[in-house]
Amino acid sequence: MTEIRGDVPIGTAARRSGVKVPTIRYWEEIGLLGVSPRSEGNRRLYDAAAVRRLAFIRHARELGFEVEAIRTLLDLQDNPGQPCSPADSIARARLADVEARIAQLEALKHELRRMIEGCSHDTISHCRVIEVLTDHAECRHHVR
Amino acid sequence: MTEIRGDVPIGTAARRSGVKVPTIRYWEEIGLLGVSPRSEGNRRLYDAAAVRRLAFIRHARELGFEVEAIRTLLDLQDNPGQPCSPADSIARARLADVEARIAQLEALKHELRRMIEGCSHDTISHCRVIEVLTDHAECRHHVR
DNA sequence: GCTTGCTCCTCCAATCGCTGGAGAATGTAG
DNA sequence: CTACATTCTCCAGCGATTGGAGGAGCAAGC
Structure with missing residues (x-):
């Protein structure tokens, strides 16, 4: 491949960044990448900075950052003079999410363990798994 | 509301089971519920068993069971004479998923902590959050 | 110069599990 | 009888991709 000024086509950018080709096009479409320059034959071209941006995303x-959060992080990266507190609070919010999710999954884990360990491996009519699902179904849940 | 033989309309079934009305209709559509009997005026009717089934689901x-897994669990529940090993293995598979996800989230948690703690809360040009994202972007990733 | 085969283009549909709106019909209370 | 609430069906949208169809371009070998 002929790399003028280090510009590579989308397949190469995909390999180098670890992002699939359709995903790169999707990210461009939703405005995470800006508009890529095109070759004469209308192919997208990526330089080293663009590939780095792909890997960043x-x-x-x-x-686990959502696309909207990433949009903000990219804006910040593009304007390095600004205070970093917005980036900081995005990361803190994500950390809180992760911790909440872990706590929730731990609870699920214990419930699943109880289901599995209590099961006598007999027929469904005595299956603890089905039983827990059925009985718990009776309980009055917290509404939202 | 007039409840002949305990049959209730969808709104009441929704309140009793803790499942939203459109979700009930969706579950019926994808075949988790079978066909609900209808009133003369074409409204769906739910008896106690149907409400229990909703809460089960x-x-x-x-x-965190996927709909396909639930389909199998419901089939098993409907045929209580069968061995419970399929139910058991569905639950075990789900437990394995949960444990894997927890492990992954723990790793993310540590990475996020490192990002946040290392940040001097200065400008973006010295922001550890942006830096970690950028630098890690250089590393050769494990493919999937 | 021409064919072969790869990569690229755009557009569109599907994934998963809902969620909600439009617009019409039906049921209920005063 | 008139409001109002609830339900009906149908259809579009969410988030974040993923993949296919059908066509065009490009690089290399003969």
């Missing part, structure tokens, strides 16, 4: 997504 | 969803 990928990592943020892996950390 | 709701609880299973709260435990």
Whole structure:
């Protein structure tokens, strides 16, 4: 491949950043990337900075940041003179989310363990798994 | 409301089961509920068993079981003579999922903590949050 | 120069599990 | 009889991709 000034087509950018091709196009569509320059034959071109941006977004997504949060983080990255407290509070909010989710999953884990350990592996009519689901169904739930 | 033989309309079933009205209709549509009997005026009617089934499904969803798994669990519940090992393995698979997810979230939690704690709360150009995202972006990722 | 095969383009539909709105019909209380 | 609440069906949208169809471009070998 002929890389003029280090510009590569989307497939190469995908391989280098670890982001799938359709995902890159999607991110462009929703405005995370700005408009990519195009070749004469209308192919998108990515330079090193663009590939870094892709990997930045990928990592943020892996950390569970929502696209809207990432949009803000990218804006901040693009304006390095600003205070970093917005970035900080996005990360703190995400941490709180993660901790809440872990707590919830721990509760689920214990309930699942109780279901499984209490099961005599007999027929369904004595199955603890089905029983817990059925009986718990009777309980008065917290409304929202 | 006139409850002949304990049959109630969808709103009441929703309140009693803790499932939203559109969700009940959706579950019927995808075949989790079978066909509800209808009143003369074409309204769906739910007896106590139907309401229990709704709460069963709701609880299973709260435990994170996918709809396909719930379909199987409901089939099993409807045929109590069968061995309970399928139910057991569905629950075990879900437990494994939950444990894997917890482990993943713990890793994210630590990474987020490192990001936040290392941040000097200065400007973006020195922000640890942005930095970690950017630098980690360089690393060679594990593919999937 | 021409064919082969890969990559790229755009557009659109599907995923999962709901959720909610539009507009009409039916039921209930005063 | 008149309000008002509830229900009906149908359909579109969410978030964040993912993948297919059908067509065009591009690089390499003959």
